[in-house]
Each structure stands twice: as C-alpha cells, then as structure tokens.
Amino acid sequence: MTTHAAVTFSGVTKTYGTVRAVDDLGLELHAGETVALLGPNGAGKSTTLDLLLGLRPADTGEVRVFGTSPREAITAGRVGAMLQSGGLMDEVTVRELVGLGCALHPKPYPADEVLARAGLAQIADRKVNKLSGGQEQRVRFALATAGDSDLIVLDEPTTGMDVSARQAFWATMREQAEQGRTVLFATHYLEEADAIADRVLVLHRGRLLADGTAAEIKAKAGARRVSFDLEGEIDEAAIKGLPFLTGVAVSGRSVRIQSTDADATVHALYGLGVYPRNLEVAGLGLEQAFVAITEAEEAKAR
Numbered sequence: 001m002t003t004h005a006a007v008t009f010s011g012v013t014k015t016y017g018t019v020r021a022v023d024d025l026g027l028e029l030h031a032g033e034t035v036a037l038l039g040p041n042g043a044g045k046s047t048t049l050d051l052l053l054g055l056r057p058a059d060t061g062e063v064r065v066f067g068t069s070p071r072e073a074i075t076a077g078r079v080g081a082m083l084q085s086g087g088l089m090d091e092v093t094v095r096e097l098v099g100l101g102c103a104l105h106p107k108p109y110p111a112d113e114v115l116a117r118a119g120l121a122q123i124a125d126r127k128v129n130k131l132s133g134g135q136e137q138r139v140r141f142a143l144a145t146a147g148d149s150d151l152i153v154l155d156e157p158t159t160g161m162d163v164s165a166r167q168a169f170w171a172t173m174r175e176q177a178e179q180g181r182t183v184l185f186a187t188h189y190l191e192e193a194d195a196i197a198d199r200v201l202v203l204h205r206g207r208l209l210a211d212g213t214a215a216e217i218k219a220k221a222g223a224r225r226v227s228f229d230l231e232g233e234i235d236e237a238a239i240k241g242l243p244f245l246t247g248v249a250v251s252g253r254s255v256r257i258q259s260t261d262a263d264a265t266v267h268a269l270y271g272l273g274v275y276p277r278n279l280e281v282a283g284l285g286l287e288q289a290f291v292a293i294t295e296a297e298e299a300k301a302r
C-alpha cells in the first residue's frame with residue numbers, strides 16, 4: 001500500500017477580489033504530526049483550512065488529503081473538523097445534535113462517550129440555543145471527535161473556553177495524536193502552539209513564512225532577551241544606544257531588551273560603566289519570536 005501524506009498543498013492560491021488570501025502555498029503534513037497554524041489576523045489561516053476541507057475551491061494548485069480530494073477524504077470519514085463559524089442547529093438538544101454527528105460519521109464512536117469526552121454529559125439535555133459560548137465550543141469539539149477520523153482540523157478551537165475546558169480539550173487532543181492521528185489547529189494562543197505542537201507553521205499574507213519546531217521558530221527570530229536591574233539614575237538614552245538592540249522597555253529600575261547579539265550588547269553595557277544586577281539572558285518565547293518574524297516581514301513590505 002502506498003503511504004500518502006496526510007495533507008498536501010501544491011501551489012495553492014485563493015483570492016477574494018483583490019485580496020490574495022492564500023498565495024502559492026506549498027505544504028506537506030505527515031501522518032501523526034500535531035501542527036499549529038499561526039498568523040496575524042487576515043493571514044489566511046481560515047481560508048487555508050477551508051481549502052483543506054474542500055469548503056472553497058482553490059483558484060490554482062491542488063489540495064490532497066490522504067492522496068484523495070478533500071471531499072473524498074471527508075466522505076470516507078477520515079477528517080473531523082471544528083470550525084470557528086458556522087451555526088449549530090438550534091432547536092435540538094446537545095445529545096440529539098451530537099448523536100446526529102455520530103450517526104453521520106462512517107466510523108462513529110458511541111454518542112455517550114463523545115459527550116463525556118467533550119465535558120457535555122451534564123448538559124446533554126439542554127437545547128443548543130441555550131448554551132454559553134464556551135459550551136457551544138465544546139459541542140463543536142464533540143462533533144469534530146464524533147468518529148474515528150485520521151485527521152482533525154481545528155480553527156481556533158479554544159476561543160471562549162474556560163481554563164478547565166481548555167486543559168481537558170488539549171488532553172484529549174494529545175490522546176488523539178498519540179493514537180497516530182494528524183492534528184492541525186489554527187490559533188492565536190502561542191503558548192498552546194508551544195506546548196502542544198510538534199510543528200509550527202507561520203502564515204503571513206497567505207504565504208508560509210516559517211515552518212519548523214517551536215524551538216526552530218524561536219531560533220529563526222535570531223534575537224535574545226536580556227533583562228537586568230540598575231541602581232541609581234537610569235540613562236535611557238545610553239541604554240537605547242546599545243548595539244544590536246531590537247527592542248527596549250524600561251520600567252522603574254528594571255530594563256528588558258531584545259538583542260540580535262546579546263554578548264556584544266552586554267559587553268557594551270559594562271562599557272557604559274554601569275553594573276547590571278540580576279542579569280538574565282534568555283531565548284525569545286514563541287510569542288516574541290512570532291512578533292519579530294511577522295514584523296520583520298511587514299517592514300520589508302513597507
């Protein structure tokens with residue numbers, strides 16, 4: 001049997017009028033990967049997921065899911081999806097709606113199991129139109145995991161969920177991934193991407209700007225964080241004049257800077273004749289790396 005990639009995008013472009021939402025995107029997701037899709041508002045994340053699910057046709061290029069068209073993969077029950085928008089049926093109970101989701105899946109799980117996993121057992125008899133935003137998200141989560149799919153696609157899945165719902169959600173997704181499923185999720189919560197994903201894709205204006213592990217993305221940003229405290233008067237102008245800085249924040253006696261050459265910056269700091277206390281040098285967090293990478297791209301476009 002030929003083993004196909006879970007997802008392949010080849011030269012995919014999608015425009016809405018003059019907006020190029022997805023721009024010549026090439027991408028391969030391997031079976032069993034957990035992949036986070038990051039990008040600023042309007043970067044093309046939802047459009048990419050819509051194309052992957054066959055909800056919109058590509059203008060050019062091709063999308064394949066397990067070697068077939070998205071529609072064939074979905075019909076075969078290989079894909080479970082949780083989208084941002086899309087209304088839920090109103091006048092039915094949670095149990096009825098999730099039951100329907102299970103009935104429509106070619107390889108369904110028992111509805112009670114699905115309800116329990118999504119934390120819906122207690123409110124299974126409530127009408128869907130009486131749910132809070134976070135509870136609605138749980139229902140979408142239940143529908144995405146109604147059956148034994150090989151690929152789970154999630155568009156900003158935890159928006160509106162409280163802390164415990166979020167933790168339970170990611171625990172379930174980890175289990176799904178450990179069982180060999182491919183999980184692709186778009187998110188604005190970079191800490192989730194850092195904690196959950198073994199691969200991170202950064203989209204910007206419909207193009208793939210970075211693709212690697214969270215550690216690789218952090219390294220790609222090429223900067224480090226330096227923080228220290230100073231005693232006495234702080235000469236902000238001198239601090240801002242240090243070499244290799246890409247950012248400075250002074251708060252009281254605490255100084256935080258970002259530098260593309262932390263060794264040289266710290267050397268120059270001592271050269272100012274000041275003695276930093278509590279000096280710490282650390283790599284960028286994924287969030288700062290993301291901001292650095294996307295801002296650098298914006299600067300190029302200006």
Ligand SMILES: Nc1ncnc2c1ncn2[C@@H]1O[C@H](COP(=O)(O)OP(=O)(O)OP(=O)(O)O)[C@@H](O)[C@H]1O
Pocket residue numbers: 016017019020021039040041042043044045046047048
């Ligand atoms: N149906 C549509 N008609 C016209 N333009 C659209 C449509 N859907 C999306 N766009 C535009 O395409 C671009 C990409 O939108 P998309 O929703 O894919 O981005 P996103 O990365 O998911 O954004 P967000 O983080 O805000 O959800 C945006 O400029 C958006 O305004």
